[in-house]
């Protein structure tokens with residue numbers, strides 16, 4: 306699977322389907338990391354680049370830096386001749402509606418000085434914090450054990466203009482080394498605080514746990530419920546896709562034809 310295909314599909318929160326900021330604009334971000342060399346590239350604040358993941362790869366390959374954002378990232382995109390389009394291309398009617406709902410839910414929350422009523426409270430996390438869509442990510446390993454991770458997102462619905470999430474932050478939403486490749490989704494602020502992707506690798510390295518054990522430990526024990534999901538693969542080809550949210554769209558495929566897809570509770 307190519308991250309660009311997911312970015313081009315409006316059903317996912319990345320590229321064409323990116324959720325909107327509180328100003329009704331898109332600010333896309335993406336990150337890529339090569340586990341073997343630890344080379345990586347990241348971008349934020351993109352408004353016209355059709356495939357943010359491709360620009361993050363160019364940052365990795367063509368600059369001495371790791372992370373470009375906003376005007377500088379857009380200027381680099383022009384310089385590299387990557388495909389761009391008017392920002393309105395990314396703004397779908399579904400995401401205009403999601404933003405409306407998120408603002409409405411926030412207004413309801415602000416209007417009540419008393420504790421939020423139960424049924425309203427139930428509606429709030431998805432409407433105001435969750436994207437209700439998925440950030441997209443891929444992790445891969447080849448037959449030599451070389452690992453790579455890539456993640457792309459529009460961020461969170463109704464985010465402040467200028468907000469940067471976990472996706473482009475190496476070690477938070479995206480990480481790869483010689484042990485594993487990890488790509489995370491969920492509430493960026495929680496994922497950053499808990500350095501989720503790097504923690505999976507660190508727990509493997511320092512505690513000697515398997516990929517599955519290390520990922521389960523990070524997702525179940527370290528990050529509050531409802532905040533995170535991740536996909537990960539190890540150098541030996543072990544795959545795990547745990548989450549502590551209600552569900553997570555996920556899939557796995559191997560060269561010899563095995564495939565697995567899931568949305569709700571993990572059956573691994």
Ligand code: ASP
Nearest residue numbers: 436440460470490491493
């Ligand atoms: N993690 C992303 C962010 O906070 C959102 C998501 O995964 O849907 O920017």
